[in-house]
Each structure stands twice: as structure tokens, then as C-alpha cells.
Amino acid sequence: xxxxxxxxxxxxxxxxxxxxxxxxxxxxxxxxxxxxxxxxxxxxxxxxxxxxxxxxxxxxxxxxxxxxxxxxxxxxxxxxxxxxxxxxxxxxxxxxxxxxxxxxxxxxxxxxxxxxxxxxxxxxxxxxxxxxxxxxxxxxxxxxxxxxxxxxxxxxxxxxxxxxxxxxxxxxxxxxxxxxxxxxxxxxxxxxxxxxxxxxxxxxxxxxxxxxxxxxxxxxxxxxxxxxxxxxxxxxxxxxxxxxxxxxxxxxxxxxxxxxxxxxxxxxxxxxxxxxxxxxxxxxxxxxxxxxxxxxxxxxxxxxxxxxxxxxxxxxxxxxxxxxxxxxxxxxxxxxxxxxxxxxxxxxxxxxxxxxxxxxxxxxx
Numbered sequence: 001x002x003x004x005x006x007x008x009x010x011x012x013x014x015x016x017x018x019x020x021x022x023x024x025x026x027x028x029x030x031x032x033x034x035x036x037x038x039x040x041x042x043x044x045x046x047x048x049x050x051x052x053x054x055x056x057x058x059x060x061x062x063x064x065x066x067x068x069x070x071x072x073x074x075x076x077x078x079x080x081x082x083x084x085x086x087x088x089x090x091x092x093x094x095x096x097x098x099x100x101x102x103x104x105x106x107x108x109x110x111x112x113x114x115x116x117x118x119x120x121x122x123x124x125x126x127x128x129x130x131x132x133x134x135x136x137x138x139x140x141x142x143x144x145x146x147x148x149x150x151x152x153x154x155x156x157x158x159x160x161x162x163x164x165x166x167x168x169x170x171x172x173x174x175x176x177x178x179x180x181x182x183x184x185x186x187x188x189x190x191x192x193x194x195x196x197x198x199x200x201x202x203x204x205x206x207x208x209x210x211x212x213x214x215x216x217x218x219x220x221x222x223x224x225x226x227x228x229x230x231x232x233x234x235x236x237x238x239x240x241x242x243x244x245x246x247x248x249x250x251x252x253x254x255x256x257x258x259x260x261x262x263x264x265x266x267x268x269x270x271x272x273x274x275x276x277x278x279x280x281x282x283x284x285x286x287x288x289x290x291x292x293x294x295x296x297x298x299x300x301x302x303x304x305x306x307x308x309x310x311x312x313x314x315x316x317x318x319x320x321x322x323x324x325x326x327x328x329x330x331x332x333x334x335x336x337x338x339x340x341x342x343x344x345x346x347x348x349x350x351x352x353x354x355x356x357x358x359x360x361x362x363x364x365x
Contacts, residue, residue: 069104244261
């Protein structure tokens with residue numbers, strides 16, 4: 001009996017086809033996992049680096065604020081120490097308020113010891129923080145000399161030591177910040193701060209050195225300042241001129257330049273008074289006191305303007321660091337979103353390829 005042979009030619013869906021599908025998916029998972037890991041590491045590193053820079057910028061702002069408060073107190077203290085008149089209750093209250101502000105800012109600096117970036121502060125910053133804390137006793141001595149001995153030269157010397165300690169800390173932070181980033185928006189204000197810091201350091205030293213020279217009584221008739229003493233003072237003026245010239249090329253920070261150059265006229269007469277001591281020291285205690293008081297007032301006003309410029313640039317530095325963190329977060333989001341998009345696309349492609357291979361492996365009836 002003759003019959004018809006029917007052959008089942010439905011598409012092959014057996015183990016071989018499944019092995020092809022699972023192999024493609026396994027390869028896809030591996031590629032996406034490696035790509036995702038690399039993208040995640042890149043995003044994490046970017047956020048971590050920006051966060052580290054932000055920590056440095058915040059610390060710089062804290063130290064700049066403490067530095068400014070300390071110099072404002074020192075300026076008022078030198079005027080009071082140089083005065084021949086008895087201190088009034090208002091004088092004492094004003095100095096006490098300035099001292100309290102300095103102590104509060106220095107407490108902020110002390111807390112930086114436990115607020116370092118990932119991995120901690122560098123050895124230089126740790127050493128500078130410890131050195132700043134060690135100067136608490138020197139600051140107490142400076143304050144005591146203002147109200148007890150009324151010695152402008154002693155007070156200037158001890159205040160100067162504390163200011164120098166803060167400057168060492170600021171130097172260390174700015175150096176580490178410069179090493180931590182190549183972001184131009186962060187590096188620019190940091191370098192302006194470094195130049196402005198040099199100017200402020202020289203201006204503070206001018207106030208201290210000049211006050212000492214003007215307050216020194218003659219030992220014998222015709223006594224004068226030593227050549228080395230006058231040379232030290234003139235060097236502070238030269239360093240300020242050099243820093244001010246360097247600042248003019250660092251725009252857009254006109255406020256810093258204005259603060260550096262805007263008080264030149266007011267400084268002319270007090271500086272001449274210091275230069276005159278090279279000829280003869282002033283024998284009259286009253287005249288010496290008046291000269292020191294005038295000198296401390298004018299140089300103090302200059303330092304206030306410079307400190308305000310420092311604070312403004314430090315604010316710009318913090319804003320730039322904050323923006324760097326925000327950009328790193330946005331960049332990380334874009335990287336991860338791109339990785340997810342690639343993963344979805346790859347999955348769709350793999351699925352399409354698998355279906356095509358499965359379809360070719362069988363014959364439709």
C-alpha cells in the first residue's frame with residue numbers, strides 16, 4: 001500500500017542552539033561588567049579627586065579667616081601698646097572682642113587636624129597644624145605685653161611669631177592643593193592666593209619691623225638704627241612691591257590688585273619716618289609713641305584691606321572647588337548613563353543575533 005512520507009522540519013531548538021544563545025549572553029555579561037566596572041571606577045575617581053580638592057579649599061578658607069582675625073587683633077594691640085595714654089574701658093573691650101574672634105578662628109584651625117582628605121593630611125600640613133597649636137602660649141604672651149608692659153616691640157615680635165605659624169600652614173595647604181589638581185578654575189585663585197599671601201606676609205613684617213625701629217630709644221646721643229636693621233625693613237617694602245607687580249598679571253582679581261596698590265600714598269609718610277631713624281633715633285618718648293601709633297594705624301589699615309582681598313579670593317577658590325565637585329558628579333552620571341545605554345543596546349543586538357541564528361538552524365515546512 002503506497003503512502004506519503006511526512007518529515008517534521010520544524011526549526012531546531014535543541015541543545016546546540018541553546019549553547020549558542022547562552023554563549024552570546026555570557027559574553028555580553030562579561031563585556032558589560034568590565035565596561036561598567038571601568039566606568040564606575042572612572043566616575044568614583046573623579047568625584048574622589050574633586051572632593052579632595054574641596055577639602056583643601058575649605059581648609060584654606062579657614063586658615064585665611066584665622067589669619068585675618070589674628071592680624072586685625074595684632075594691629076589694634078600695637079596701637080594700644082604704643083599709646084602713651086592710659087587704656088580706657090572701651091579700649092579693653094575692643095581688644096577683648098578681637099581676641100575672642102581670633103580664638104574662635106584658631107579653634108576652627110585646630111579642628112582641621114581631624115578633618116583631612118582621604119588618606120589624611122600630608123606630613124607638611126600635619127607639622128604645620130601642630131606648630132600652629134604650639135603657638136597658643138606665644139599669643140597669650142603677646143596679649144599680656146600689650147596690657148602690662150605696653151611694649152610695642154615685644155608685642156609685635158610675639159604676634160609676628162603666631163602670624164608666621166599661620167603662614168606656614170597656609171603655605172603647606174596651598175602647595176598640596178596645587179599638587180592635587182590641574183583644574184585651571186581651581187589653580188588660578190590658588191596661585192593668586194599664594195602671591196597675595198606673600199604680599200601680606202611682607203606687609204605684616206613691615207608693620208612689626210617698623211614698629212620696633214620707631215619705638216627704640218637711643219642709648220647715647222646720636223644713636224641710630226643699625227644698617228642691618230634698616231636693611232631688614234627696606235626688604236619688607238621691596239618684597240611687597242614685587243608681589244604687587246606679580247599680582248597685576250593675575251587678573252581677573254582687580255580687588256586684590258587694588259588692595260595691594262591703593263594704600264601706597266598713605267604709606268609714604270610713615271615709611272619716611274622709619275627711614276629717618278637711620279639718621280637718629282627719636283629721644284622723646286612721646287614722639288616715639290606717636291610715630292609708632294601712626295605707623296601701626298596706617299599699616300594696619302593696609303593689612304585689613306589685604307585680608308579682605310585674601311578672604312574674597314579664598315571664597316572664589318571654594319566656589320571653584322564646589323563647582324569641580326558638581327561637575328564630577330554630573331560627569332559620573334553621564335558616564336554611568338552611557339554605560340547603561342550601551343548595556344541595553346548590546347542586549348538588544350545579542351537578542352536579535354540569537355533569534356537570527358536560531359531561525360537559520362531550522363527549515364520551515
